[in-house]
Every structure is written in structure tokens, then in C-alpha cells.
Amino acid sequence: MNLLGIDHGGTSTKLLLVDDDSVVDRATVATGSFADLDELADGLLAFLAGRPVDRFGLTVAGTLDPVTQVVLSSANLRWLDGLAPAALLAERLGVPGTAVQDGAAAATAEARLGAGRGAEDVFVVALGTGIAGAHVMGGQVRAGAAGGAGEIGHLVVTDGPLCSCRQRGCLETAIGGVQLGARWLEAGGVWSGPGAPTAREVVTAAEGGDPTAVATLATATDALARALLHLLALVDPGLLVVGGGVASAPRWTVEPAVRRLRELATFHRVPEVRLAELGSWAGAHGAVLAAGAVG
Ligand SMILES: [Zn+2]
Structure with a gap:
């Protein structure tokens, strides 16, 4: 066919x-x-x-x-x-x-054909400009009664700024691609353009030794770890798959978040975490x- x-x-x-x-x-x-x-x-x-x-x-x-x-x-x-x-x-x-x-x-494909291949119970997190999540069981997304499940980006994990959803301190305000750039500037990051900095520029600055960028990323990955901790408590997924543009620099984002998640976990079972493959x-x-x- x-x-x-x-x-x-x-x-x-x-x-x-x-x-x-x-x-x-x-x-x-x-x-x-x-x-x-x-x-x-x-x-x-x-x-x-x-x-x-x-x-x-x-x-x-x-x-x-x-x-x-x-x-x-x-x-x-x-x-x-x-x-x-x-x-x-x-x-x-x-x-x-x-x-x-x-x-x-995207989550279904990643769970069935990409990094989640062969796993029955996968939670896929996409770290982009927005933060999205989807619980894929048996190859099907659990969309929720009204299609609203999986909104991990709007778990409140900091006492931070107002989110587009009208809550304060959502995960998306801490590590969303554009928001990460804004947090860096607020913390005193130096940027001369063009345009507004995004996650990519913050990572580049951190790699160059900029302490403000390093601290901004540490705050962001701590927020991600706290959101994932809530996810483990509620869903206990068999496998976590993390993708999206912000995850394309895993050394500065996904890896420290998973280390922090292991520190924070008490009764939680931390599953295997894989990077998305289908891009x-x-x-x-x-x-x-x-x-x-x-x-
Ligand atoms: Zn929100």
C-alpha cells in the first residue's frame, strides 16, 4: 500500500x-x-x-x-x-x-518507529518552543477524555513568570526554546542579536564559559527534573523519550535533568531515558x- x-x-x-x-x-x-x-x-x-x-x-x-x-x-x-x-x-x-x-x-511515530521501538509504554516529551508530552501505550496516544492529556509543559514547577496559559511558573517558561533565551537575558546574559536569543544561543554561550548561561541552564534543567518527577509519580512510564530542539544539546539539557531527577526521586522509579531519533x-x-x- x-x-x-x-x-x-x-x-x-x-x-x-x-x-x-x-x-x-x-x-x-x-x-x-x-x-x-x-x-x-x-x-x-x-x-x-x-x-x-x-x-x-x-x-x-x-x-x-x-x-x-x-x-x-x-x-x-x-x-x-x-x-x-x-x-x-x-x-x-x-x-x-x-x-x-x-x-x-510525532509522539506516536517516535514511540512506534523511533526511540520507543519495541516498548509498550512510552512517555514522549518534546522540548521545543513549546513543551509537549504524550503517553503512548500499545502504539496509541492516551489523549484524555477531552484531548487535553500530556500537557507537561504546563506543570507548575517554579515561582517564575506568567505563562501563555495564564498560570505562573510553568515548565515551558523555564525551558521552552524562546523562554530560555528570555530567562538568560533577565539574568544578565549579554546578547547583541540579531533577533532574540533562544536555547541554541544560551547553550553556545554556556559552552563558551558564560556563567550566566550555565546558571540559566541549571535552573531550567532543575525545573525539567521537577516536572519529570511529577510525571513519574502520576504515570510511572516504562520508558521516557525526550526530543525537540532544546534536547539537541543533551549535555546541557537532558543529561543534567536526568541526573537531577535521580537525586530528587524518593519512591519514584526512574525509567530508562532515551533521546528521540526521528527528529x-x-x-x-x-x-x-x-x-x-x-x-
Ligand atoms: Zn503554562
Whole structure:
């Protein structure tokens, strides 16, 4: 069966064509080059270039009605709100397809095909601009009764600043990619641009011996350890998988957080922790998995 995965992100759209588990072709296109779903469909047909496809899966960066597949709210692609993109693309492509929330798609792929391969019970944490989590059991994300489970980024773990969710001291304000840069500047970090510093710049400064950056990262990883401690108390996952841009410098982020987690743990069982393997293609692989599940 030929399956097409479409990871429709805020910045780039990743396309993955898979034939019976082997990747046939892949492409990355700027999302801004599609003004609407018709143009996205044109782009998909150009990518396929006549090659047959049986099913497709489409990720949506936002919230999705699980029954109607209507996009309820897409933070970066407002024009999708109120549309059922999979149904509209199915008409243009002439094959059935499904939409899946992007974080759930990426976590499912990481748990089934990436670092969680072979494990039954995996909690996937994505440390990016936002912090996302998903508990994947038997290859399926436990989304919660209303789809709100796994929001590890909004566990309150510091007495820190106001979060976008209106709480104070969420994990995301401590170690979210952009927030980490802001915390460094607040602590007296020196930055001359261009733009605002993110996790990458803080790590670079720490590697260069900047004590403010080292201290900012220590505070951030302590917050991550405290959030993971709560996670262990509530979920007791069999395996932890950590990915996302902030985790791409594990020596400064994931590794010290896990060391701190082991110090903090009392009754908690600290599971094996692995770094994610699929990187920026996790969402596209998850879209393919969703396509394969279409009846
Ligand atoms: Zn929050």
C-alpha cells in the first residue's frame, strides 16, 4: 500500500511517500507557499507526479475535533480554523485520508518507529518552543477524555513568570526554546542579536564559559527534573523519550535533568531515558501511521 504523510507545520511542510514500510520519496516545502488547501493539494499532486497513493495522513498544528476532524484552533495557520482539511484534500486527491494533531502524530511515530521501538509504554516529551508530552501505550496516544492529556509543559514547577496559559511558573517558561533565551537575558546574559536569543544561543554561550548561561541552564534543567518527577509519580512510564530542539544539546539539557531527577526521586522509579531519533521527520512518519490506520 502506498501511503502519503503530510506534516503541515507552521513554517515548513514535510511530505513522505511510503510503500509497505519503506520510504519512496520525501520533500520539504515552505508552508507559506500554500495560501489555501487547494494550493496545498496542487503541491501534493506535483510531488506525487503521477505516482499512485492509496491513503494519506495530514498533521494539524492545533486542536482538532476528534469526530468531525474540523480544525478548532490552529495557532500558526489561522486560515485552517473551521475547515475539515482531510475531507477537502481527499476530494482533490481522490483517495481517503485523515487528519491528526501534530504532537500526537510525532509522539506516536517516535514511540512506534523511533526511540520507543519495541516498548509498550512510552512517555514522549518534546522540548521545543513549546513543551509537549504524550503517553503512548500499545502504539496509541492516551489523549484524555477531552484531548487535553500530556500537557507537561504546563506543570507548575517554579515561582517564575506568567505563562501563555495564564498560570505562573510553568515548565515551558523555564525551558521552552524562546523562554530560555528570555530567562538568560533577565539574568544578565549579554546578547547583541540579531533577533532574540533562544536555547541554541544560551547553550553556545554556556559552552563558551558564560556563567550566566550555565546558571540559566541549571535552573531550567532543575525545573525539567521537577516536572519529570511529577510525571513519574502520576504515570510511572516504562520508558521516557525526550526530543525537540532544546534536547539537541543533551549535555546541557537532558543529561543534567536526568541526573537531577535521580537525586530528587524518593519512591519514584526512574525509567530508562532515551533521546528521540526521528527528529524533524517524526510528524511526517506519524501522518503515515495515521494514513495506514484509515479504514
Ligand atoms: Zn503554562
